[in-house]
Amino acid sequence: MTKPIIAVDMDDTICHLVKRAIYHNNISYPSHPLQYEEMVHWDTTHLRHPESTHEVFYGRPGLFEELELYDEYVVEELSKINEAYDLIIVTAAEPKTVLEKWNWLQKHMPFITLEQFITCKRKNLLAFDLLIDDGPHNLIPAFESGRKVIRIPHPWNKQQLEHYGFPQMSSWKDAKLYIDELLQPQGLHI
Known part of the structure; x- marks a missing residue:
């Protein structure tokens, strides 16, 4: 029997990218500080300092x-999910960040194998049963194609996604049980 495929994003889903990028931004540009709550757009077109481009913000x-x-x-x-399901980590990455992301995973989650690590910006092209992500550009196409999704709430995905009513997790506490419930066929109880 084939296990359901659970696709999990990395940045701002299993680790905090934007908060760390803001930290470095505020050190580099103290005259133009950013707050996490102000990050209401997923992209960086609204960054305050003219030298703090997308490449600078995420390219350190x-x-x-x-x-x-x-x-x-x-x-x-994620260890429990890895045992029960076919877990893949799917992350958008620039060529220069792929190794950094892999090193981070191996430091914190060495149970993730190379075969489970996929770099891909257009996640809707992949086969999975459930996607856990923070990016509206990933969640909406997956949802519209009939796949299950879980939203990790952040300021940049709140406005666009409120009307979809996506299931969400603001903590990973009991995530495996939550996934079990979401993937359970209607009317059946374990």
Whole structure:
């Protein structure tokens, strides 16, 4: 029997990218500080300092290796999900950040194998049963194609996604149980 495929994003889903990028932005441009709550757009066109481009904001060497875990539950829950399902980590990456992202995964979640690590910006092209992500550009196409999704809430996805009513997780606590419930056929109870 084939296990359902659970696709999980990395940045701002299992680790905090935007918060760390803001930290470095505010050190580099103290006259133009940013707050997490102000990040209401997924892209960086609204950054305040003219020199803080998308490339500068997300392009700091080593940035992806210094990210903090999303919360204290994420490693244990992803380990449980990995045992019960066919787990893939799907992350958008620039060529220069692929190794940083892989190193981060191996440091925090060494149970993730190379075969489970996929770099891909257009996640809707992949086959999966459930996507856990923060990006509206990933969640909406997956949902519209009939696949299940879980939204990780952030300021940049709140406005666009409120009307979809996506299931969401603001913590990884009991994530495996939540996924079990979402993937359970209607009318059946375990």
